[in-house]
Amino acid sequence: MGVLFFIITSCKNKPTCQQGSFGQTWSTSLLKAASEEIDSIFKLPLERKLGIPRKTGLPQGYSGGHAERFTKNLTWNETFTFDYYENDAEPLVVDHFKSVLGQDFECSGWVYQKYCQAMWKLSGVLFELLAVCLGVDRKHYKKFFEDGYSIMRLNFYPPCNNSALTLGTSPHYDPSSITILLQERVEGLEVFSNNKWQTVRPRPDALVIIIGDTFMASSNGIYKSCLHRAVVNGERERRSLAFFVTPKADKVASLKNTIELMRLLSQALSTGSRLPKTS
Numbered sequence: 001m002g003v004l005f006f007i008i009t010s011c012k013n014k015p016t017c018q019q020g021s022f023g024q025t026w027s028t029s030l031l032k033a034a035s036e037e038i039d040s041i042f043k044l045p046l047e048r049k050l051g052i053p054r055k056t057g058l059p060q061g062y063s064g065g066h067a068e069r070f071t072k073n074l075t076w077n078e079t080f081t082f083d084y085y086e087n088d089a090e091p092l093v094v095d096h097f098k099s100v101l102g103q104d105f106e107c108s109g110w111v112y113q114k115y116c117q118a119m120w121k122l123s124g125v126l127f128e129l130l131a132v133c134l135g136v137d138r139k140h141y142k143k144f145f146e147d148g149y150s151i152m153r154l155n156f157y158p159p160c161n162n163s164a165l166t167l168g169t170s171p172h173y174d175p176s177s178i179t180i181l182l183q184e185r186v187e188g189l190e191v192f193s194n195n196k197w198q199t200v201r202p203r204p205d206a207l208v209i210i211i212g213d214t215f216m217a218s219s220n221g222i223y224k225s226c227l228h229r230a231v232v233n234g235e236r237e238r239r240s241l242a243f244f245v246t247p248k249a250d251k252v253a254s255l256k257n258t259i260e261l262m263r264l265l266s267q268a269l270s271t272g273s274r275l276p277k278t279s
């Protein structure tokens with residue numbers, strides 16, 4: 001499948017966007033473009049980054065650390081966070097970039113517009129897979145999350161000369177349903193598994209899928225949300241991109257589905273079989 005998206009061909013002062021066709025390789029190119037574009041934000045002068053509008057108590061905007069959210073101790077990172085809603089009519093991410101960062105960020109906006117669209121689409125496929133694995137209707141979770149929204153966070157971890165005593169992101173569970181994470185070359189993501197912290201090695205063409213609290217709740221605890229953190233590097237900068245998929249704020253999981261899930265699970269456990277399909 002050929003997919004069209006915008007890439008940067010720009011010089012510093014007058015960015016221009018060029019439409020490119022990337023055929024089969026579109027996803028790898030898009031992941032690369034989204035990783036590389038991170039610097040256009042974090043390498044801005046500090047005053048400019050601090051001038052990005054923020055609403056108290058909300059993660060959206062620029063932040064020098066996750067202190068408010070996960071820990072009292074400052075973490076060694078910078079983040080830039082924005083919302084994504086599926087909307088065919090308007091490029092909302094592009095508009096947001098232009099409004100909070102200025103007209104010269106139109107191209108960056110297009111890169112993240114296309115990235116978010118691709119991740120949203122991918123989340124639909126992942127929800128179908130998760131449903132198939134649980135033996136519930138294939139479209140069950142896709143439908144449940146289709147009127148939801150996403151939060152996109154760009155993470156930048158500068159080198160830290162005290163990396164043994166400092167964390168990039170403190171241990172936490174994501175509150176989202178699933179998080180689609182891209183880490184570029186430098187490793188740093190760790191998950192707590194089998195009673196120890198284990199490194200998730202980065203691959204430029206691979207995405208990490210993290211189960212969050214909301215999916216744990218909507219799968220009745222069958223899928224567990226995953227404790228993770230990011231460590232810092234003594235010599236190298238690190239970048240990661242987290243796309244958090246969340247349900248609509250007032251969405252309520254239906255009790256009928258939860259009960260049905262439990263019935264299927266106990267049936268499968270008692271017969272030692274795989275979970276049967278409901279459709």
Ligand SMILES: O=C(O)CCC(=O)C(=O)O
Pocket residue numbers: 153155169174181183188189228229230239240242
């Ligand atoms: O940078 C990473 O690898 C993890 C980031 C993360 O967990 C988050 O942004 O919620």
Ligand SMILES: [Fe+2]
Pocket residue numbers: 172173174179228
């Ligand atoms: Fe996380």
